[in-house]
Amino acid sequence: MALNMRTGSVLLGCLFILAGCASGGGGSGAKPDPSSRYSISQDRAPSDNFDASGLQDAVPRYEAPRTAGNKSPYTVWGKSYKVMPSADGYVERGIASWYGEKFHGHKTSNGEVFDMYTMTAAHKSLPIPSYARVTNLDNNKSVIVRVNDRGPFHGDRIIDLSYAAATKLGYQPRGTARVEVAAITVRKDGTMTLAGKPFPDADAPVPVSRPDPERREGLFVQLGSFSQLEGAQGLSKQAGRHATRSVRVRRVETAAGAYHRVQVGPFDDPKDARNEQQAMEKYGFGQATVLTDSL
The missing domain is CATH 2.40.40.10 (RlpA-like domain)
Known part of the structure; x- marks a missing residue:
């Protein structure tokens, strides 16, 4: 590496x-x-x-x-x-x-x-x-x-x-x-x-990506992302004991291959998402990250 x-x-x-x-x-x-x-x-x-x-x-x-x-x-x-x-x-x-x-x-x-x-x-x-x-x-x-x-x-x-x-x-x-x-x-x-x-400006040197109005998105606290479903399911089970919102495993296709994201949410308020992230970190989920993803 x-x-x-x-x-x-x-x-x-x-x-x-x-x-x-x-x-x-x-x-x-x-x-x-x-x-x-x-x-x-x-x-x-x-x-x-x-x-x-x-x-x-x-x-x-x-x-x-x-x-x-x-x-x-x-x-x-x-x-x-x-x-x-x-x-x-x-x-x-x-x-x-x-x-x-x-x-x-x-x-x-x-x-x-x-x-x-x-x-x-x-x-x-x-x-x-x-x-x-x-x-x-x-x-x-x-x-x-x-x-x-x-x-x-x-x-x-x-x-x-x-x-x-x-x-x-x-x-x-x-x-x-x-x-x-x-x-x-x-x-x-x-x-x-x-x-x-x-x-943002259309004449900017490199085009700026803008959200698709047809795509419904929300804030999530992502706890991990795995290439293998088993690992995601294990983390999801652990998270369910502590999370204040629903925990889901979402499969996504990326340029690097398929991933299984373990996420808590969705949240409407960024402050609530950040509070959840900090709480999950205290429970040992050290890679908790706030991000936007599809609902």
């Missing part, structure tokens, strides 16, 4: 939040130091067969500027970086990488907890938080992510996506991809621009 050897984004979060914090570092043969911040010496994908096809993009919204994660200039490994005063008009092409299990559950540069199953990203200079559309130039797939971390700080990489976002863009197995990153700026009145142009 081609893994992202990211050692910068959440490391900077350590520098901002916990002075003197060190990265796990080391190659595949290194043993993790139990006393260090990270129990895994080298970043990796989770062992499960994660299905990202139904994962909802980050939803851009206005967020007031804040100081957390926006120190400028800042220095990492002897090199100085500046944070943009505004993301408006930003668009860049380059190499994207991803980060996953090693950093899962640890703090990002602005103090939030990194969740590799959500649509987030790390960037060296975009304001935190901000939003961006990332397009894989090899397959024309696009996702919208929320930038809440700093990095990557090596090579020619311009952005680090969460494991989930990289999986949805189709490059997670390879580790990197050629991408276009276009900032989405949200004003107080809710209007948005993409790289300085009105958004």
Whole structure:
């Protein structure tokens, strides 16, 4: 497996939040130091067969500027970086990488907890938080992510996506991809621009997918997705003991083959879905994710 050897984004979060914090570092043969911040010496994908096809993009919204994660200039490994005063008009092409299990559950540069199953990203200079559309130039797939971390700080990489976002863009197995990153700026009145142009807009560089009005959808808390039905049925039985809503196993066909999704719902209110997700996580369902799916 081609893994992202990211050692910068959440490391900077350590520098901002916990002075003197060190990265796990080391190659595949290194043993993790139990006393260090990270129990895994080298970043990796989770062992499960994660299905990202139904994962909802980050939803851009206005967020007031804040100081957390926006120190400028800042220095990492002897090199100085500046944070943009505004993301408006930003668009860049380059190499994207991803980060996953090693950093899962640890703090990002602005103090939030990194969740590799959500649509987030790390960037060296975009304001935190901000939003961006990332397009894989090899397959024309696009996702919208929320930038809440700093990095990557090596090579020619311009952005680090969460494991989930990289999986949805189709490059997670390879580790990197050629991408276009276009900032989405949200004003107080809710209007948005993409790289300085009105958004959504038919003239945007890459077409933006819009929901089919004929398709009935709802919010679900997805607990897992399995290629084999037996695994999904087992998880569904466990979830039924704790879930406040119905638990279903939904079979879907994706480009990677058939999956069986274990989902709780539907929910009308995103807040209710998020509360259910947090409750299920406390019961040990650590991969609970809120997404939109067919009813």
